[in-house]
Amino acid sequence: MAKKDITRRDFVKAGLLTAAAAGLGTGVLKPTGLWAAEPKIQGPVKVGYQAIMSGTLAGYGEFHRMGAQMAVDEINAAGGIAGVKLEVEFRDSTLKAPEAIKNARYFVDSWGADFLAGVDSSGQALALAPVMAQLDKPLMVTHAATEKLTEVEVFKNGIKQVFRICSPTYQDGNAAAFVAKDLPAKKWATISPKYEYGYTCWSMFKDTLGKLKGDSEFVAESWAPFGTTDFRPHINTILDAKPEGLYSVEWAGELITMIKQASEAGLFKSVKHVMLPVGAAMDVLEGLGEAMPDGLWISGRYFFMYPDTPKNTEWVNAFHKRWNHYPAYVSETGYSTMFAFKKAVEAAGSKESKAVIQALEGMELDSPAGKRVFRKEDHQAMYSVPWGLTASNPKYPFKVMGKTVVITPEQCFNRPPFEGEGTKPPFKS
């Protein structure tokens, strides 16, 4: 199917729209760069977004959509990207790599997408990377966390088309170790997902904590296959090992189930220190409600109460008003992705992949999650996400973060060239 011919917009019209947009001042981003003088962009700007929309994780697809759609509406209401309209199409990625690849090819080759976004599964993201190189369109990953994507595919293999706006496994593994080092727990155990994500995070946690606190011991591990609904056998294994700390990168529905079943079994009475790197996800907090015990360490890829800036507060309120939900972290990453593309296209003055990639590298983005900087070497966005102890808050019907600790990305993200001395935390400087 040939790409549709797009009529050129009137320059004057574009210029007027720009002035109007600047005047309205969404308060998000001001148009900058070369484009204001002479728009080289043929609208609309098309973004193909894929996320899981079926099966047990279907909720996440909805969360992605909520954030992305809100951004699209906001951007278009303020005049679009460089004066042309932003269009997004959503597709179900399922969890299978061939489907994700097919969707990517559909978006680019058939629908005419300029950019792609989304992807929840690490395996899918890794499979997509070489395809993105072939299709030569930028992909902004909004959920998949594997560090292999940025360290291997982008940095080592040079696939420049891939960017990631959400925090990766460094936040789950390394940052957790920094928080854990100050806890009195010496013996740690884990119940984590029985796939690469689980193995990687636990391995990172062990590695970094071992360096930070030499007397740490890792006494038990129990791996729960995808789709586990009965965590009790795993809980049994942990109880037998009598650890002082529990680390778990279980997420979404499985984390909810695990916490409920662990509470029932009295796990949290004997294990006082619990680290849940993705426990601050909205679906988990809302799903558990009062059933979430107090005093657990939780984190995520964004937490709606942090940072305490007007931009974040306003956005959360607007989101809540529109969707009657507090934003999930993938809602924030989906939302910010659209603005990242907007800023890059306007800075580059073009939709062309090469120009946009160049604009994105090193770009700073003001987003609800705070200030993000896209690291040039591996295209990974650096921003801070807090760790906090669960506590009640009368304002919300679910537990939130009470005492908060922030481990900055400079402290916990692996550094290029990712192999050899001085590339893994803790760092000397």
Add this chain to the structure above:
Amino acid sequence: MGRYVPYLLFGLVGLVLLGIGLFSGRFVLYLTMRVMLLSIFALGYNLLLGRTGLLSFGHAAFFACGSYGMSLCFLHVTPNPLVGVFAGVCLAVLAALIIGFFCVRHTEIYFAMLTLAFGMMVFSLVWNLRSITGGDDGLVGIGRAPCLGFPIARDSQFYFMVLVFFALTVWVIHRIRSSAFGLVLAGIRENPQRASFAGVSVRLYRLAAFVISGAFAGLAGSLAAMLESNTNPFSAHWTHSAEPVLVSLIGGLQTFSGPIVGSLIFVVLREIIERFATNWMLWFGILLLVIIMGFRGGAMGRIEAFFARKATPRGEEGRP
């Protein structure tokens, strides 16, 4: 005159496929390759299901063997694509021999359940032997080195390699079906007792059909690994085994071209539905219902007869 119609039809299809390869856009190329690969999988599979009457839920395991065999060969032995495909098919054949040996002692539902069990065991192995298979990340970076001197790195070039294998598969399956071996298989499906009274070693023939269909599954898997440049463990899951069943049923179990037609319908329908609705499962399920209920076996039989007259010489379909 009627004898040559099937050949004419296939010639026409071949021309269309050639035309697609030369003139169409990248996405249509990609979809067509997916259709051809699914057809290869289903054509081989239908030899077991339609011809021999055995429903297997484990053939995805052989597809995965082809996929991983080819990829491991590429990553550790040689990037030569033909050697890789050969390695994948060999691994699939080996697995089919072993698994088939245990499974063909039984029939019907027990056979189906046994193949399901073995297939899922392979899935579990692929998922858990992370150091070899890459776990749920799969093996990535499978490239396409030139095949017999022809470059196949670009999709537009690789398409022709897939087309060649597709044509080969069609030809081989056709020869098998019309051979004495194929007739014996049909006889075994119709009445296994009679066949064994006639001196046929039923179990051996079933095993042969099992292994041959496994080989084609492996071929499809090897080519798929090259198309997507990666492997993934879900290719061994039983839900993937359901695809050739679905496709053969849609197209027509007893017909030769059924699996091909079914593959086309399956891929195209899915794509169309996805463009108009995010609830694609609902519409796909409804469509399936309509197809099964609408034909209720009866109308399907009529279409089968129509195809049978076109695809096979008269008198070949078994008469009681």
Add this chain to the structure above:
Amino acid sequence: MLESLVHVCLTGLAQGMFVWLVACGLTLIFGVLRVLNFAHGAFYMLGAYFCFSFLSWFGDNFWLGLIIGPLCVCAIGFLMERFFLRYVYHLDLPYQLLLTFAFVLIFDDLVKMAWGAGSLGSPKVPGLSGSVPILGRNFPTYSLFIMGAGPLVALALWAALEKTWAGRIIRAASSDREMASAIGVRVPALYTGVFVFGTWLGALGGGLAVPYVGLLTPGMGESIIIEAFVVVVIGGLGSLKGAFLGSLVLGLLSSFGTRFIPAFDMFLTFILMAVVLLWRPEGFFGEAS
């Protein structure tokens, strides 16, 4: 050590009884209709969702929800059998499986549309939540309830099949359909009845699952249906006794496997299935075909 072993055992028994509660309906349907109903997992899911909804409408009355929920679901089951499944009995096995599979797709999406794509957390059941200390470690009270409910359902089914008139007809029709029809049993109506009853059992399993699993998600039937299949097959297709025993074996194997041989998880389940099928294809108590 003893505490650990006892708890692993108890966990396994509870899990086994849970699978039994789901699998008994599937076994019954297969025994009489000779149809392996893929959609049984979807009925389980529908049962869970309906019970959950009624729970919230009727002021958290779990028992009331448990009665009404499955009734709604078996109405759906009735529609499926009467207007669709009935017409494919005479077709080959693949057609029947495909039909039930089509319904899985449809139900999964319908649930997503009706109840939302996200997961729903289940409230606690008063009186059955919390835990009981056994040998110093807490064991969930609800698991004990499941361990009791399983044998209760088994006994009730056995009594219904052996002692009642309807049960006798069902057993007759399942062993020889033609003969039953010849002596005047209205076989199509019987089939519908059995299918509806099997669906009701599956939905009941779903309702009971709500506090046990603690979470409802669209597609939640997918994982349990495989376990139910394994149990039905190794128990002997159509044998309730076999399915009960198979569930116990599966539950214990799963629990001990996860605790002591963790590398293998589902591999163990399928090896069990393969070994039983190879050694004795008709399962523990099935009839040799």
